[in-house]
Amino acid sequence: MENFIVSARKYRPSSFQTVVGQQSITVTLKNAIKNAHLAHAYLFCGPRGVGKTSCARIFAKTINCSNVGSDFEACNECESCLSFNENRSYNIHELDAASNNSVDDIRTLIDQVRIPPQIGKYSVYIIDEVHMLSQQAFNAFLKTLEEPPAHAIFVLATTEKHKIIPTILSRCQIFDFSRIKVGDAVSHLKHIANTENINIDEEALNVIAQKADGAMRDALSIFDQIVSFSGKDISFENVIQNLNVLDYDYYFKMVDAFLQGKVTDVLILFNEIVEKGFDGHHFVAGLSSHIRDILVGKDAATLQLLEVSDSVKEKYTQQAKKCEVDFLYDALGILNECDIHYKSSQNQRLLIELTLIQLSQIIESKKKGLRLNLKSKKLLKIFVDGESIGSVKQVVTAVKASAQSTEVVSDPNNGYKAREKKDVVTISSSKSNFAPSVSIKQALKKGIPRNTPISKPKDKPATNGVEEVITGKEPITKEKIEAKLKEFIVSRGRSERVKLALGVIKPEVNGETDVVFQVSNPLQEDDVNSAVNEVKNYLRRELNNSNIEITVKITKAKLSKKVYTETDRFNYLCEKNPALGLLKQKLSLDFE
Structure with missing residues (x-):
């Protein structure tokens, strides 16, 4: 039986060209080789499984190659390349800092650095998980890292850059590796599937890439797992069944039920999801991501942000046409509140069901002119005839603006009317003590939201549009x-x-x-x-x-001292009758 080699090792990049998703870094390293601008220390940092150690090994192999090609890739034919490919090269030294993190280990490394390479120009020391070194080991390594021999080059790799002391960082050229994009991961998986004669749906590859969360090594491990489960023919259903991933169709059905206000259908669908063993918190997170993707799909400019297959992208586009932006904003807010309170909830299923009921009532609430905040339960916006005219703050601000631009006068037919101010502000009425505000529609035509009612002082009589002038000088008492x-x-x-x-x-x-x-x-x-x-x-x-x-x-009134405690009362009585103090002293009395 032939020994099986996992895809992560079998298809590990052996040249800069085969590195997935790190083009800017590979181009920089190739240009450094081309121009002979090699630094003595490099730091490769980034998430797991994105190619840090692979790039370090390719870099070490290429700078020692005696027949570098015109594309500045290793030839894989010279003695240095062959020894590297057969894992017998003495020019490349890999050290795991997780298990060699003491001062003695660094001292051994420093003694080894002094030995020049047997074949090639450089001795390359690749230290993986360098953040695991102890503080004393870092300090012992500083001098050698800053001024190594001419033949020594250090490549440090880490997933936690923030744990490395600044004095080490200042001595290295730092390369930040990024997560592998879903599209790049899908392309690489598709290439491997074709090489291995495996039939797999593109939607299934998308699920694998998303599950890997930007790590190519994780994606290849999941791919091997699916192949072991399904064989050479892999469908989308096989992938979601093996990885316990919720199908897109559930989310699409759920949103359709929200738009139609079918609370019963929503709860039945959620119960079906729970019975299949899916975690409620993962469901809430997945539904939030689904609503976000619908929002992204509403605009052609943001459609490229959807990291799904073309068929699923078309489904998102179709559902986005049915959803209003306000509905999506409110839904994201409600789901975010559910996500925040999920872990602290005593009845987590009930919390999700209440959230789903709220999502189902968004459209109906909007028709009634209501939009509620989950925390304050107050209206976020003011609606007139089902149409939003702005937030409460905007409407309050409009009170001053509309009051300064209009005046309210009496009308024989309608009681009141609003007109533009000219020279004097005049408010008059013969029918009520309260003058009405400018109507919302009139304010909107001017681009100004409506103002609130302006109350007229009760004690000031109507002056028929003429302000009263006081000229008297009667005496006052x-x-x-x-x-x-x-x-x-x-x-x-x-x-x-x-x-x-x-x-x-x-x-x-x-x-x-x-x-x-x-x-x-x-x-x-x-x-x-x-x-x-x-x-x-x-x-x-x-x-x-x-x-x-x-x-x-x-008025500066003289404040009398307040009597609060028993001691205060006794002292007050002593001031009235000094004999009390003498009696207390002779009998050695005290307060209980």
Whole structure:
């Protein structure tokens, strides 16, 4: 029986051209060889299974090749290349830092570096998982790494660059390897399948590439596993069955049920998924990715971001036409909330089912003009006739804008009407104490959202569009000020705190027009100052004196010491009757 070699080893890259998905790095290394600009130390870092160690071995093989081709690839014919291919080369030394991470191991390496190569120009030392070296080993390695012999080149490889000390990083040329794209992985797997005479669907290759999560070695391992399970003919169903991956069709059916508001169908479909043994959290993550892919498929410019086969991409495009962008945004938000609270939930299945019910009601909620936030349960947007006119913040901002650009006047037929301001702002009405706001449609025509209703002061009579001018100078008294101030508090819809502050102030009259409001603390002073202009105008109008001025002052009252504890009470009584203190001292009394 012939020995089986796993695909990850059998099809390991042996030249720069066969390295998958790292073109920028391979081109840089080939140009360095071409121009004879070889550094003494390199650091290859990146995720697992993306070709770091393979590139290091190819680089070491190529720089020692005696017949480098015009494309700067190793010839595979000279003695150096042959010894490398047969794993008997003395020019290339591989060290696993995970098991050789002590100072003694580095000292052995330093002694070995002094020996020149027997064949070729360079001795290349490949240290894999270099981040596993101890702090002392790193420090012992620093000097040799910075100034090695002319024939020595170090290639360090790691998956955790952040664990390497900065002094090592500063002595190396750093190459960051990227994850293998799904398309590149599919192409490489397809090439291997053709070489091995294996029939496999492209959709199945896409699932394998996505499951590998950017690691080519993982993709080849999964490929071998599927071949062992299915033989030479591999279908999409074989792959999802062996890898326990949820079929795309479930997600497409689920979204169709959301759009139709069929809660029953959604729950039955989810129950079928659970009975097949799929984890609920993985289902939520997969559904989120599916909705994201639908959103990507709505625009031709972002369609290239879909890492699926052409047939599945067409399905996404068709379903994207049925989904509104607002629905997709809301669905992603709801699923994100479910993902966050999944691990802390006591009933995880119920949490997912509630999430699916919310997703099924998005369309219906929008028709009713509601859009709810899962956290605050408040309206995120304001709708009129089923159409969004903007967020609450935008509408509130529009109150000021529309109030400054329009005026509300009475109309004999309709009661009120809005018109553009000219010179003077005029608000008048003979039918109600509240003037209506500018309509939403009128505001939208101007590009301004509608404003909120503008309340008209209750105590100010209508002036038929002409502002009242106060010219009187009648004398004022403290009694008149107090009486009118009470009327002002009752007639105005102000906050309770301001009402309380205005109710406790002590007005004083200085001269004929100066009124002083005395308050007891800075907080009351701020509350009174917030309404002082309105109070001043009210008093001027009601008392027919246009010269009234108001000043707010804090009264510095002498604060008496508060008696709280038993000791305070006893000391207070001692001040009244000193004999108590003498009695306590003679009898050695104390507080319990």
